[in-house]
Amino acid sequence: MTLDRYLRGADERRVLERKMEAEGRLPPGQALTLKWPVLHAGAVPAFEPKGWDFRAGGLVETPIAFSYDAFMALPKTQLVSDFHCVTRWSRFDNRWEGVAFREILSRARPKPAARFVMVLGHVGETRYGYQTNVPLADLDRDDVLLASSHDGRNLEPDHGWPLRLVVPHLYAWKSCKWVRGLIFMEEDRPGYWEKAGYHMYGDPFREQRFS
Numbered sequence: 787m788t789l790d791r792y793l794r795g796a797d798e799r800r801v802l803e804r805k806m807e808a809e810g811r812l813p814p815g816q817a818l819t820l821k822w823p824v825l826h827a828g829a830v831p832a833f834e835p836k837g838w839d840f841r842a843g844g845l846v847e848t849p850i851a852f853s854y855d856a857f858m859a860l861p862k863t864q865l866v867s868d869f870h871c872v873t874r875w876s877r878f879d880n881r882w883e884g885v886a887f888r889e890i891l892s893r894a895r896p897k898p899a900a901r902f903v904m905v906l907g908h909v910g911e912t913r914y915g916y917q918t919n920v921p922l923a924d925l926d927r928d929d930v931l932l933a934s935s936h937d938g939r940n941l942e943p944d945h946g947w948p949l950r951l952v953v954p955h956l957y958a959w960k961s962c963k964w965v966r967g968l969i970f971m972e973e974d975r976p977g978y979w980e981k982a983g984y985h986m987y988g989d990p991f992r993e994q995r996f997s
Contacts, residue, residue: 806878811868813990819875822936824944827916827978828909831964833948840949844904844970847895854948858934860885867929867954869961870990882952884933887925890968896922902974905951905960906967914967917977918960919986920953922970929954932965957988957995 803818812818835854843849852860863886869877903922909915924930933952934941941947946963953960959979980986985994 813870814993816874816876819877826963830943831908842894842968845897845900846970850894860889865929869958872957872995881937882933883935884931887930896970899972900970902971904969905962907962908964908966918962919977920960957990960988
């Protein structure tokens with residue numbers, strides 16, 4: 787690309803950014819990125835398939851616990867969605883593959899009193915070192931899944947391998963990396979970043995970055 791084309795805003799990133807903005811897909815205060823930046827709190831955990839499990843409990847009819855092999859044997863789905871980080875970048879048309887969140891709901895069967903979920907992620911050597919809160923209604927959607935693949939490849943460890951939650955309509959800190967468990971709750975409670983001042987909900991189109 788020539789300098790003249792760049793200065794006229796004709797580079798690929800700017801062209802796509804204007805397109806997403808015109809289509810109403812770019813939230814306010816966000817900039818399109820063609821890369822996938824790495825951001826998280828704490829160290830990337832070591833992954834050992836034999837010791838890995840996924841659990842769901844709290845206000846459910848059937849608490850569940852899957853080994854790695856059992857979880858990976860669940861029905862898979864593929865979805866394409868956008869991804870918005872609270873640090874003001876957005877990545878579009880991500881291709882995910884994983885287990886639809888509704889597959890978990892159908893097995894755990896949340897009780898009527900359950901209205902919120904605390905999502906638990908493995909950080910460093912701490913099995914449940916990260917937590918983020920999400921309303922159950924925001925997880926019980928067609929486009930929410932527990933992903934193991936991104937753009938045709940297994941997730942990189944920095945991006946959450948072997949499993950990360952994907953909640954496309956909320957800021958990406960709600961899409962917990964290295965997810966290991968779910969607690970179904972009656973009342974909302976703040977998670978890791980929410981305790982530090984981030985918004986309890988996190989809608990990108992309403993710029994709900996901080997409380």
